[in-house]
Amino acid sequence: MTSRRFRRLAWKGIGFLFTAIAFLVIYTPIVVILALSVNSSVRGYSWDGFTLRWYSDLFVTDAMKAPIVNTVAVALFSTLIATVIGTLFAIGINALDKKRRVRMMVLNNVPVVNPDIVTGISLMIVFSLLSLTLGFGTVLIAHVFFSIPYVVLSVIPRLKKLDPNMYEAALDLGCSRFTGMWKVILPNIATGILAGALMAFTMSIDDFVITYFTSGSEYMNVSTWLYASISRSRGFTPAAYAYNAILFVIMIVIIVFVNTRKDKKEKEIIA
Amino acid sequence: MRRLRPYAIPYLAWMAIFILVPTIILVILAFSDLELYDPGPFAGTLANFSVFAAPLVLKSISNSLSLAAATTGVCFVIGYPVAYFLATLPEKTRHVLMSLLIVPLWSNMLLRIVAWEKVFTPDSFFTDLFGFSFDLLGTHAGILIGMVAMYLPFMVFPVFSVLEKLDRGLIEAAKDLGASDTQTFLRVVFPLSSGGVVSGFIMTMLPAMTSFVLPARIGLGRIPLIGNVIESKFMKEVLGSSGVSINEGALISLALMVIAVAAFVLVIRVDKEGETLI
Numbered sequence: 001m002t003s004r005r006f007r008r009l010a011w012k013g014i015g016f017l018f019t020a021i022a023f024l025v026i027y028t029p030i031v032v033i034l035a036l037s038v039n040s041s042v043r044g045y046s047w048d049g050f051t052l053r054w055y056s057d058l059f060v061t062d063a064m065k066a067p068i069v070n071t072v073a074v075a076l077f078s079t080l081i082a083t084v085i086g087t088l089f090a091i092g093i094n095a096l097d098k099k100r101r102v103r104m105m106v107l108n109n110v111p112v113v114n115p116d117i118v119t120g121i122s123l124m125i126v127f128s129l130l131s132l133t134l135g136f137g138t139v140l141i142a143h144v145f146f147s148i149p150y151v152v153l154s155v156i157p158r159l160k161k162l163d164p165n166m167y168e169a170a171l172d173l174g175c176s177r178f179t180g181m182w183k184v185i186l187p188n189i190a191t192g193i194l195a196g197a198l199m200a201f202t203m204s205i206d207d208f209v210i211t212y213f214t215s216g217s218e219y220m221n222v223s224t225w226l227y228a229s230i231s232r233s234r235g236f237t238p239a240a241y242a243y244n245a246i247l248f249v250i251m252i253v254i255i256v257f258v259n260t261r262k263d264k265k266e267k268e269i270i271a
Numbered sequence: 272m273r274r275l276r277p278y279a280i281p282y283l284a285w286m287a288i289f290i291l292v293p294t295i296i297l298v299i300l301a302f303s304d305l306e307l308y309d310p311g312p313f314a315g316t317l318a319n320f321s322v323f324a325a326p327l328v329l330k331s332i333s334n335s336l337s338l339a340a341a342t343t344g345v346c347f348v349i350g351y352p353v354a355y356f357l358a359t360l361p362e363k364t365r366h367v368l369m370s371l372l373i374v375p376l377w378s379n380m381l382l383r384i385v386a387w388e389k390v391f392t393p394d395s396f397f398t399d400l401f402g403f404s405f406d407l408l409g410t411h412a413g414i415l416i417g418m419v420a421m422y423l424p425f426m427v428f429p430v431f432s433v434l435e436k437l438d439r440g441l442i443e444a445a446k447d448l449g450a451s452d453t454q455t456f457l458r459v460v461f462p463l464s465s466g467g468v469v470s471g472f473i474m475t476m477l478p479a480m481t482s483f484v485l486p487a488r489i490g491l492g493r494i495p496l497i498g499n500v501i502e503s504k505f506m507k508e509v510l511g512s513s514g515v516s517i518n519e520g521a522l523i524s525l526a527l528m529v530i531a532v533a534a535f536v537l538v539i540r541v542d543k544e545g546e547t548l549i
Contacts, residue, residue: 007452015356022353022427023371025420029386030375032397036389039396044389047399092278104279106539107286113473113535114528115481117498121505121524122293129296145289167275177274208380208484213505226381227484244382251377255370 030248037241044238054242064239067225070136074211074221075204078143083197085144086151091185093152094159105156108149119146120213127214134216142214143204150203151196158192159185194258205247294528300521322519328500335497338411339480342418343426346475349419350426351468357427358434369431372424380421384488387417391489409491417489418479425478426471433467434460466541473534481527497523 037055040048058064093104111119123145127138162185170180186193208223215224222243229236299305302315322328357368375383389395391407398404407413437460445455483498492499504520 004452012356012359015352015359018349018352019356019368022349022423025416026372026375026423028390029383029420030378032386032389033378033382035400036386036396041396044396045392047396088278089282091275092280092282095273095275096279104282107283107290109538110286110290110535113477113538114531115477117481117483117501118524118527118531121501121520122297123289124505125293125296126289129292145285148285181275202377206377206379223379223381226379226385230381230385230488240379240382244379247379248374248377252374255374259366259370 033241033244034248036238037245039238042238043235054238055246057237057239058242058246061237061239063237064222064225064243067220067222068243070139070219071205071221071223074136074139074143075201078140078147078204079197079201081140082144082147082200083151083193086148086196086200087155087186087189087193089148090152090155090159091181094156105152108152110149111146112149112153116209117213120210123210124213134214135219138214138216139211139219139221142210143207146207146210147200147203150199151193154196154199155189155192158189162188198254198258202251297521297525297528300518301525302522304518306517319516319518319522322516322522327495328497328523331495331497331500334486334494335480338414338418338486338494338496339476341415342422342479343472343476345415345419346423346426347468347472350423350471351430354427354430354434354467357431358437365435369428372427376424381484383421384417384485387413387420388488408489409493411490411494413489414486414494417485418482421482421485422475422479425474429470429474430464430467433464437463469537469541473538477531477534480530497527501527 035047036044038050038052040051040053089108093101093108096104120142123138123142124134127134127141132138166188167180167184170184171177175183206223207221208227211221212224212227215221220228222240226236226240299313301319302317303313304316304318305313323332357365360368388408390397391405391413393404393406395404405413407416441459441463442455445459450458480496481498481501483496483502486494486496487499501520501523504517504523
């Protein structure tokens with residue numbers, strides 16, 4: 001009996017050890033980025049002392065202005081569009097009979113599983129076929145395209161929990177279709193929509209591969225700008241690290257806010 | 272809810288435009304010598320297959336396969352115990368730790384790669400700060416570590432989400448019926464988590480196999496992957512330099528698509544609606 005307890009403890013220890021290793025490996029680049037954002041050295045080859053210069057540079061130098069504006073604009077717009085369209089698609093898919101629903105979900109998950117490079121090339125082909133000029137528009141469409149499946153995947157589980165009779169009842173009691181949707185369905189799937197939007201935003205703001213293939217040579221987001229800078233081996237301003245650190249903090253604040261709000265809501269429901 | 276069905280119809284059209292059409296074009300390009308911007312009469316050819324005989328392409332295929340297999344293997348060996356350990360923790364701790372696994376994904380991928388470059392450069396700022404560094408630029412080991420760091424969370428998430436929902440009663444039942452801990456794990460817990468494991472394998476293997484910035488930077492360009500070949504075939508075409516075959520690029524992309532579809536069929540078998548994909 002004691003050997004069994006000992007074995008369990010040993011396994012727990014191994015689990016703890018592996019978790020520690022995982023966190024160490026995953027956080028190493030993050031710590032390096034944060035350190036580089038306060039390192040005086042321009043090229044980052046040595047530690048030249050603490051500075052906040054790159055954070056103020058971020059708002060002064062022009063080099064990163066366009067890439068940052070582009071990244072944020074595409075992320076905000078694509079999140080908004082993908083969340084609205086994706087939610088409507090999810091509502092439609094959920095209303096299908098089981099066989100069709102499964103088929104649609106299979107289709108939905110193709111872009112999720114497909115390697116980014118294949119998605120990027122596919123989109124590039126469609127855009128050149130339609131003779132669209134590569135730039136903001138094509139990047140926006142591309143981001144909407146790869147974000148929608150994540151919104152659908154986040155919203156569907158919520159819809160499944162929703163009693164289908166509620167919507168019918170609302171309509172029977174004289175609600176218009178729009179009011180039925182607005183007052184019955186949407187409030188019940190709101191957490192799923194929010195999770196989907198957050199996912200879409202996360203995917204968009206960090207995207208490199210798909211933007212790279214759909215943006216042409218003029219339009220750049222932060223990732224493609226970084227790639228162009230390091231490929232030409234002239235390096236980039238450490239303000240990029242500062243940008244990343246600021247974004248990082250904003251995202252953490254958002255997630256903490258969303259989580260505490262969720263906790264409160266769940267408590268209210270229980271009470 | 273029946274009257275809500277029409278909302279799903281435009282999705283079919285949308286998917287047809289962005290998945291079906293480019294796939295057809297890729298097939299046409301792969302089996303012809305047509306240019307992307309020059310639709311001419313289609314004449315089928317298998318000449319593009321000669322690309323698979325080029326030493327560089329062969330080398331990058333073998334690099335891709337071996338690095339992707341190694342990355343997936345390491346991610347599984349580390350990630351499964353991590354997911355299992357996290358799933359056994361009390362709810363609050365569990366959620367905090369899972370969030371902490373997501374947070375690093377919000378750092379720009381390219382900056383994370385640049386960060387590994389610094390760690391793997393001997394005598395960099397990293398040495399100044401921490402007193403040691405590695406000399407792994409241009410090596411398979413360096414790329415492997417970079418990939419594991421990049422894709423490990425994608426192994427942990429799906430496995431964790433399956434283990435978290437696992438009915439504890441089944442474990443109790445197995446024990447009551449006389450199963451040892453090992454038996455309970457091997458015959459109850461692990462089979463029930465296989466859906467998450469398959470998703471995890473695919474979500475780490477495919478990106479690792481097709482990545483191209485990470486091998487280019489950490490491998491110093493000495494260890495080409497299949498993604499690097501595709502990038503050079505397509506982007507140089509677009510940027511207007513001659514002598515690069517977009518048809519060969521299309522063929523390689525198509526081959527990757529076949530692998531993705533095979534992986535996808537596997538996912539569908541264990542998880543029809545893709546609930547473990549996010």
